[in-house]
Amino acid sequence: MNYSNYKYIGQAIYDDVSFFIRSVKFSNTLELGAYRSDDDKAELSYTLSGDDLSIFDIKTYSSSATADMGKIRFWVDEVFIAAFLDDGLNIAQSGNLAFGGVDIIDDNSGTTTLKNIDALDATTTSTISSALSAGDITGVTAGTGLSGGGSSGDVTLNVSGITLSELNADVITTSSESFSDDDVTLMTSAAINDRIQSFGYGTGDIAGVRLTTDDGNTATQSSGSADFGIFGGEGIDTSVSGVTITIAGEDASTSNKGIASFDSNHFSVSSGAVSLIGETTIKLLPTDFMQNEDGGFNKSIQYDDTGTIGVRASDANGELYAFVNIPTGKTATNVTIYGSDTNNTVEVFEADVNASGLTDKTPGGGCTVGSACDFTDVAADGTNYLAIRVTVTATSDIVYGGLVTLT
Numbered sequence: 001m002n003y004s005n006y007k008y009i010g011q012a013i014y015d016d017v018s019f020f021i022r023s024v025k026f027s028n029t030l031e032l033g034a035y036r037s038d039d040d041k042a043e044l045s046y047t048l049s050g051d052d053l054s055i056f057d058i059k060t061y062s063s064s065a066t067a068d069m070g071k072i073r074f075w076v077d078e079v080f081i082a083a084f085l086d087d088g089l090n091i092a093q094s095g096n097l098a099f100g101g102v103d104i105i106d107d108n109s110g111t112t113t114l115k116n117i118d119a120l121d122a123t124t125t126s127t128i129s130s131a132l133s134a135g136d137i138t139g140v141t142a143g144t145g146l147s148g149g150g151s152s153g154d155v156t157l158n159v160s161g162i163t164l165s166e167l168n169a170d171v172i173t174t175s176s177e178s179f180s181d182d183d184v185t186l187m188t189s190a191a192i193n194d195r196i197q198s199f200g201y202g203t204g205d206i207a208g209v210r211l212t213t214d215d216g217n218t219a220t221q222s223s224g225s226a227d228f229g230i231f232g233g234e235g236i237d238t239s240v241s242g243v244t245i246t247i248a249g250e251d252a253s254t255s256n257k258g259i260a261s262f263d264s265n266h267f268s269v270s271s272g273a274v275s276l277i278g279e280t281t282i283k284l285l286p287t288d289f290m291q292n293e294d295g296g297f298n299k300s301i302q303y304d305d306t307g308t309i310g311v312r313a314s315d316a317n318g319e320l321y322a323f324v325n326i327p328t329g330k331t332a333t334n335v336t337i338y339g340s341d342t343n344n345t346v347e348v349f350e351a352d353v354n355a356s357g358l359t360d361k362t363p364g365g366g367c368t369v370g371s372a373c374d375f376t377d378v379a380a381d382g383t384n385y386l387a388i389r390v391t392v393t394a395t396s397d398i399v400y401g402g403l404v405t406l407t
Contacts, residue, residue, distance in 0.1 A: 039063040042070075164188070235259070276329060284322050284337075284402035286311040289390070291318040308340050310398035320390040323351075324404050326380035334405035335373050337390055340398040342370040349387040350378050358387055369399070377407075 029045040040063050047055040062070035073083040082091045091097060097105040106113050120128070139151035144166055147158045164172060173180060175190035179198075187195070209226040211219045219228055232238045235250045235258035252258035268275045291301045294317045301311050301320065313320060326332050337346045346367040349358035367373030369390065378386060390399055 037063070040070075279327070280406055282324055282404040282406065284324065284388075284404065286399070286401060288322045288324075288401075289320045289399060290322075291315075291320055294318050304398055308398045310339065310400040312395055312398050313392050314395065316392065316394050318392065320392065320399055322388045322390075322402065324386040324388065326378060326385060327406065328380050330406040331377050331379040332386055332404055333374070333377050333407055335367075335375065335386075335388055335402060336371065337369050337373075337388065337402040338400040339369040339390070340396075340400075341393070342368055344369040344393065344397055344399075345391040346373050347389045347391075348373060348375040349389065350384055351387045352383040353385065354383045 029043060032042040032044075039061055041061050043057070043059045043061070045057045045059070046053055047057075058072065060070035060072060064070075068085045071083050071085050074081045080092050081095060082089060084090075091105075091107070093110055094107050096103045096107060102116050104114070104116055106115055140149045140155045140157065142149040142157055144162075147160055148156045150156075167186075171185050173185050173187045173191045175188065175194050177191070179187075179191070179195055208220060208222040209228075210221075211228055213219075221227070230238050230245060230247070232247065235252065235256060237248050237250055239246045239248070250256060250258035252260040262269060262274060266277050268277055286303055289301060289311050291313050294315070301318075302314055304310060304312050311320065324332070335346070335348055337344075346369060347360065347362045348367070350361055351358050361375040361378060363373070363375055367375075378384065386404065388402070388404075392399075
């Protein structure tokens, strides 16, 4: 290479501002500040390998013993980016280090984040693991109320035998302290006992338990456990499930008292009273009538089946009587006699099996055959019955029968 055409930048441009268009070429080394001292300067140099550039050096020199003198700084758009100091590269605050445009280290106002790391080699992984698990604890010893411990590996401590003195006094309420209604304190047994007694509850043996039955008898227990038995009588069963006692009636039978149901066709029940529902009428048949002695003795009634059938007197002066038993619990209230002559008179009397005489129950207006006779009610008793008299006026008067109404 011919260097004869190259010029030196020397004394002629000292303290002046010189402008160079396009390229300024230096051979081997460019020194800045060397005219003052070789101990304080900056130097750009390169090394060739044959005709090929092998090394390009940026080097500073400083005679000062102060740290970081001769530092190399980098600015972009007049903004400080990074500097090389005595101990290495220093990136400005809020800067970042990137590979291929991907941030690896990022700083935000002094908070630095390692990011976008896809993998760690074995050495780095081992180093981080050791750093995280490393420490200066050489052993764990179980203290009061604890058991276990150890000097290597995983260590376990078990809580056992803790006494009140090992607990924080602020979370324990004793009998000498006021009750606190919260969920952050515990009460001693004495404090619990005091709290219960503050409501007026006492402690100790029972003073007495008494059970009284329907008959007025009592079963008592005055000490210890109060044990009583509840047993059913005839027709009553008792059972227990948990804290529930059930007393139930058994079904009644011919040999066992109990609960019975009633056929509504034959019984009625009202306010606990059971009533027998019997017949509401009594039919009077021709055979229920007999003739009295009027018209002469040895006169008999006859059943006429030749035309208008029924019973008739054998004498026009005779009277036909029907005697009716009133069922127990019933009251006779009305009678209707049916016959061929609706002008025949009908009368109703009450009589007794243990006494002579007839008591007239016929209404004031009287009654006749074919019409209902609403007589004075006759309730059944132990001896009474009804006597119904039909007065005929001719032997051709026929009586068919009758109906007695009961309540």
